[in-house]
Amino acid sequence: MNDVDSDVIVLGAGFAGLAAAQRLRSAGCRVLLLEARDRVGGRVMPGELAGRTIDLGGQWVGVGHERLSMLAGEAGRPLLPQYTEGQKLLAAGGRQRRYRGLIPPVSPGALLGMGWALWRLRRLQQRVSAAAPWTAADAEQLDACTVAQWRNRNLPTAGGRALFDVATRAVFCVEPDQLSMLAFLHYLAANGSVEALTSTTDGAQAATVDGGMHALARHLAEPLQAQLRLSTPVQAVDQDAEGVSVRADGVTYRARRLIVAMAPALSGRIAMQGISAAREQLAQRMPMGSVIKCQIAYERPFWREQGLSGEYVGSSAVFSPVFDNSPADGSCGALVGFIDGTEAVRWSGQAEARRCAVIDSLVAAFGAQAAEPLDYVDQDWIADPWSRGCYTGVPTPGTLSRLGPALREPCGAVHWAGTETAEAWCGYIEGALNSGERAAAEVLEAMA
């Protein structure tokens, strides 16, 4: 058993852990960054489609994601606007229709109902703070309500409800009956609005990174090579008066402070001593969402020739939403989309059948030309042992109001990072960066 001493150990080399380690290193700390996977990036992960590097995980830069935009600039990676030219497709109520802009082609009644619901949500989210949703005046009441119930009370038509559910699943990767209304409003407050969360140009899917988001993780990791241990899953953390001991495969690492830069559901799987009951319970009450990200390459972006943007939403489709993900050089066409919520649980572990279902879904949406892809690749995040779901940990009812402060409250020498703990943009890469910087600042202050 070797003893390796540092000032600070960071667990997890996703964007949160990388940002924290970077900040600490810049401040002159001896940092050690331990990562279970054989790569950096966490829920951002590179893959290959038709010979081209793509993102199997997080890929978009949203409007307002300033840290991430700046990072792309530093890394010399241009942001590529999400392709949005042409008409979008909406399949709902047994029909498929084309439309432009934000207003989907549904019945005036459904539209009115949705408009009213969105107005209500905007009003409600103003009561909830992005940094501390548990301080809302009616936090307990909102947290006792599932999103499904709010939807039933506030959306009068079946069509409106179905679209609302598609949007909820697309954003949270859980079903509306699994999600607390307070957690829902918190996410809206932290990320703008339902419209911003589900939009491309003006929202959370505004741009991608030239060369892939993973290039930014590598850029962050570059100056940390000497501090980084890959393939080093941690089994246990002990605390004493001098600091922490971290055990990983027979080696014990010592440090004065520890930053756990992982989703709560994952950090809860490490045997950690000295953790508060509230944090322990929180870790059991923020399950990861369920999602499979699928990408399909074609010889050409043939949908563009039909005047379509490639954006598709189907209220009863297995594979929805879908976006154009073709390379900027036009060398081929590509679509990217998601199987989310219960459907993702159902299709996990059925790689071949899933591929067929996705292609079938694209044929229904874009026509026969979709039947013959050049290449197909998907990433089942539920089956990933170091993620156990994506995009994020989603608080169940009665969690955020009762245990929310435990998200960031240090437990002895253990500090918490990860996008779930972000004071702004939680759930996004921007939130991960925000959380890593905040945790590093906490540690620097504690050690000063």
Place this chain on the structure above:
Amino acid sequence: MNDVDSDVIVLGAGFAGLAAAQRLRSAGCRVLLLEARDRVGGRVMPGELAGRTIDLGGQWVGVGHERLSMLAGEAGRPLLPQYTEGQKLLAAGGRQRRYRGLIPPVSPGALLGMGWALWRLRRLQQRVSAAAPWTAADAEQLDACTVAQWRNRNLPTAGGRALFDVATRAVFCVEPDQLSMLAFLHYLAANGSVEALTSTTDGAQAATVDGGMHALARHLAEPLQAQLRLSTPVQAVDQDAEGVSVRADGVTYRARRLIVAMAPALSGRIAMQGISAAREQLAQRMPMGSVIKCQIAYERPFWREQGLSGEYVGSSAVFSPVFDNSPADGSCGALVGFIDGTEAVRWSGQAEARRCAVIDSLVAAFGAQAAEPLDYVDQDWIADPWSRGCYTGVPTPGTLSRLGPALREPCGAVHWAGTETAEAWCGYIEGALNSGERAAAEVLEAMA
């Protein structure tokens, strides 16, 4: 790395794992029983109060707990009826009152409201099966509703709601806003009714075991000494065509089949290969309840002299419910009670302050004589690293309806036991025995 071969490995030597191993051994299987703790019994655990052996965990035999009663008979351990003579105490709405029987001394309006709510619950629970609650006609709707919301709609008075919450916390160790209505009804269906769950003589707290419940765990374990490895926490489970490999502290154990006899939240912390997405998600969505069990010894059971049974419920008390737990020989007096739900999270990790709060609570309930105990002991189940909460894993909204079948559905060569998976009496020791026998039968059939 040694390889040890068995027919079946059982993980967890609580009542479920012991019952499974026992049954398999009787059928002639080579069984290996691995337990992380240094003792058998799981959530049943012995302790000492005023020199006498007591149960720091599960202690009661309920009406209808036939397997458990039979086991006590086999072990030569008489069942001791829970002491109930005299009047009960109820503190609610700022007043404390004495009463007898099942009907608490609350206002006629509150009583009427409670009567109606209990009648509604009896009707609703008939729609839900103890073995397969997800098959209920309105399972999704019930699962989208928290118990807090049902309470708000069905209990008109604040006093009635407060009492309902006390009962919910006492049974589930979670707050009503953290609990799905389907899960609530499932528990009622599996265990009789709200009245049965919260009653002594005719209910779930009818009797205790002479010498302590833990004596029954030891009795079950006795013929399994050669098969049992204590202090052997398992890190990983792999599956291949021949069976399973179980890794525990550098040793690999091989078997044809595996029974995981642990709460889902705990089994989810072992790196298991070949587990379905539904089981993986389920394990993230059944957090353990929060409870601290406290026991206090006095020279005499002085409350009996005041005509009191020792049973106490306080709608805003830290420490409630409380029961008489005095030894049958009358050598001293003893009370047992619980801090549950959010209060347990709050008092976890504050051993000394907690003791004072409990004694203060007893003084308020039983008078000044309660101020000077002979002895005090408590068990914080949240802080127990091999339980991480008690009594049981409680499904969050949207879990049982969508993922419930994964409770028992085997994943390759991996079978599931534990009281959470029981087809009857789930949450109780009786359910643990039931689940262990069922899992053993499954394995025997699969290997036949």
